[in-house]
Amino acid sequence: MISKSCKYAIRACVFVASKVNDDVKVSMKEIANEIEAPVAFTGKILQMLNKRRIITSLKGPYGGFYCEKYQLETPILEIVNAIDGLAVFKECVMGLHQCSDQHPCPMHFEYSKTKEALMKSFSETTIGSLADKLIDGNSYLTNN
Amino acid sequence: MISKSCKYAIRACVFVASKVNDDVKVSMKEIANEIEAPVAFTGKILQMLNKRRIITSLKGPYGGFYCEKYQLETPILEIVNAIDGLAVFKECVMGLHQCSDQHPCPMHFEYSKTKEALMKSFSETTIGSLADKLIDGNSYLTNN
DNA sequence: CTTAAAAAGGATAAAATTGTCTTCTTATGT
DNA sequence: ACATAAGAAGACAATTTTATCCTTTTTAAG
Ligand code: FES
Ligand code: FES
Numbered sequence A, B: 001m002i003s004k005s006c007k008y009a010i011r012a013c014v015f016v017a018s019k020v021n022d023d024v025k026v027s028m029k030e031i032a033n034e035i036e037a038p039v040a041f042t043g044k045i046l047q048m049l050n051k052r053r054i055i056t057s058l059k060g061p062y063g064g065f066y067c068e069k070y071q072l073e074t075p076i077l078e079i080v081n082a083i084d085g086l087a088v089f090k091e092c093v094m095g096l097h098q099c100s101d102q103h104p105c106p107m108h109f110e111y112s113k114t115k116e117a118l119m120k121s122f123s124e125t126t127i128g129s130l131a132d133k134l135i136d137g138n139s140y141l142t143n144n
Numbered sequence C: 001c002t003t004a005a006a007a008a009g010g011a012t013a014a015a016a017t018t019g020t021c022t023t024c025t026t027a028t029g030t
Numbered sequence D: 001a002c003a004t005a006a007g008a009a010g011a012c013a014a015t016t017t018t019a020t021c022c023t024t025t026t027t028a029a030g
Helices: A004-018 A027-036 A039-049 A069-073 A074-085 A108-124 A127-135 B004-017 B028-035 B038-053 B069-073 B074-082 B108-124 B127-135
Strands: A056-058 A065-066 B056-058 B064-065
Touching: A004 A027, A004 A074, A004 A127, A004 B028, A027 A065, A027 A108, A039 A056, A039 A127, A069 A127, A074 A127, A074 B127, A108 B064, A108 B108, B004 B028, B004 B038, B004 B074, B004 B127, B028 B038, B028 B064, B038 B056, B038 B074, B069 B127, B074 B108
Parallel strands: none
Antiparallel strands: A056 A065, B056 B064
């Protein structure tokens, strides 16, 4: 569905966002530890997210990653777009080069509804709303 | 969403199934050509599908691949299972090792509904029904 | 029985994704 | 200014997925 990198990215964003009220920055290491990903690889992902202004980074001592208020409103769709692109929501299930009502594959009319729904759901869910669920203790970011 | 191999597999099955009334066998080459995949790679995929009895093969001159009547009832889900496994329908969107109501990630309750719906749709759609849509001319297997 | 056509199987290779290591840059406190 | 702590960046390595090539086996027709 979505790539491993993208899953790391979503978890990282939600984790960082969940710290916004504590007004602390979290380091690459802390994030990598939380999301159970290799540190250096986590770094790469955080870099991309920072470039896209999905999270914010600050170098130097006492530096790290954090979310600005406006960034809490970022839809999860933007994370997916930043890491994997939007192909998963647009491509044909059967691999035709174009997915369209005009030249549909046999699964198109059944399947494209689900794709749309999925994309809508990803675009309406914000990083902040997921962080809130975490904070409320209704859900988890780590295994066990 | 699903792998390139799996897309090839679905298209291959539907193509083979669409020939069932003509009572002909189709060769690896013909299939590869139709689904726009490399011949040898198509061979590997057809091999797996044959092993799982999703399609049937016959070696030798006048040999090739075909669908037996009962195979038309095979759900698309079985093709996905044969090539990619069912992980896409079961795994956590955010990458937790287990997806469950007891230990949900923040996206779980929103997302797992869609996953279920998708899996249901894949399990209720048969190879034969897709082949029929092709035959009716309502849909296409090739680009352009 | 021989020949030939086709799929099966195994070994390799290319490309994409995921992961690692080292050096460079920036910010902070003294 | 200096030392240090952190992310940024680039080169490289491992793994997985996709693709190729060659040989073997099976089958049908003559
Ligand atoms: S054309 Fe295949 S899903 Fe739209
Ligand atoms: S736990 Fe993440 S989708 Fe179910």
